[in-house]
Amino acid sequence: MSNYAVIQVSISVIEQMKHHYNAYLAPKVPPGGVFSAKIASCTITAYKSGKVLFQGTGAVQEAARWGQQAPATAKSTVPKKKAVTIYTPPDEIGAMSAIGSDEVGTGDYFGPMIVAAAYVEKTQLPLLKELGVRDSKTLTDEQIAALAKQLISFLPYSLLTLHNEKYNELQGKGLNQGELKARMHNQAINKVLERLQPHKPEAIVIDQFVQPDTYYKYLAKQKNVQRENVYFSTKGESVHLAVAAASIIARYAFVKQFAELSKQAGFILPKGAGAQVDAAAAKIIKKYGEGCLKTYAKLHFANTEKAKQLANK
Ligand code: MG
Numbered sequence: 001m002s003n004y005a006v007i008q009v010s011i012s013v014i015e016q017m018k019h020h021y022n023a024y025l026a027p028k029v030p031p032g033g034v035f036s037a038k039i040a041s042c043t044i045t046a047y048k049s050g051k052v053l054f055q056g057t058g059a060v061q062e063a064a065r066w067g068q069q070a071p072a073t074a075k076s077t078v079p080k081k082k083a084v085t086i087y088t089p090p091d092e093i094g095a096m097s098a099i100g101s102d103e104v105g106t107g108d109y110f111g112p113m114i115v116a117a118a119y120v121e122k123t124q125l126p127l128l129k130e131l132g133v134r135d136s137k138t139l140t141d142e143q144i145a146a147l148a149k150q151l152i153s154f155l156p157y158s159l160l161t162l163h164n165e166k167y168n169e170l171q172g173k174g175l176n177q178g179e180l181k182a183r184m185h186n187q188a189i190n191k192v193l194e195r196l197q198p199h200k201p202e203a204i205v206i207d208q209f210v211q212p213d214t215y216y217k218y219l220a221k222q223k224n225v226q227r228e229n230v231y232f233s234t235k236g237e238s239v240h241l242a243v244a245a246a247s248i249i250a251r252y253a254f255v256k257q258f259a260e261l262s263k264q265a266g267f268i269l270p271k272g273a274g275a276q277v278d279a280a281a282a283k284i285i286k287k288y289g290e291g292c293l294k295t296y297a298k299l300h301f302a303n304t305e306k307a308k309q310l311a312n313k
Pocket of ligand 1: 102103207208
């Protein structure tokens, strides 16, 4: 199944096409482009090189109106576009009733890995917008806390926390972080689906952290793997507000857990995985012994070795 087509035409044909799609022209044109248009069945982008790219369910059919498919050349002048797959969210995704899922804490040495999934009914979308639900990276911790408390009061959701000790144990057994994430996403989604029964969402949007094929490979031995109407997007928060909501709920939980860990450590732990983190981990080793680090941190990060060296100085 092909959801895109490329044809090579003359500039005069491109001018004809531009005229033809006049009512559907997009305001923005990519670099090297002549025009971009969006019709019901596909999007069309024409380039100065004479290549025209069609993407969407009706791509092949629409392209056939104008010319032959261009032979595949090693050096295409068309900028590489991601091919549309069964995992690409449909154009109308943002207006659907959907479950979204996202994770937090994967790049932080300290603290747990948390995945949240939340369901947003399409009738609730305006409310979420009104509340200010958006990409959690643009929100302060205070805003996240206030929003999360509101969201969990009315959205069906699931929140899974993989604490450091368990994380390290599973990691030690050979599970990589991607596998752990995939399992948690699938599990969180399943929990929300259970809560919704017998109702079913129109879509499930996963904030993409690996290629969908890899995601499913990670879940090969798992039960109840969701595949129906599951879409992946690397910018999940902007694709559907359910992902943004899930992200806010997960981040709120992470901030709380992080504060708890800092309290346990007796000093404020830094986020991320930089030099400050090495120093803080060294401090924990000196204070409580190396064996305690596993309850605070993701030991497979390179920070562990650096912290040990610092602590031994
Ligand atoms: Mg994410």
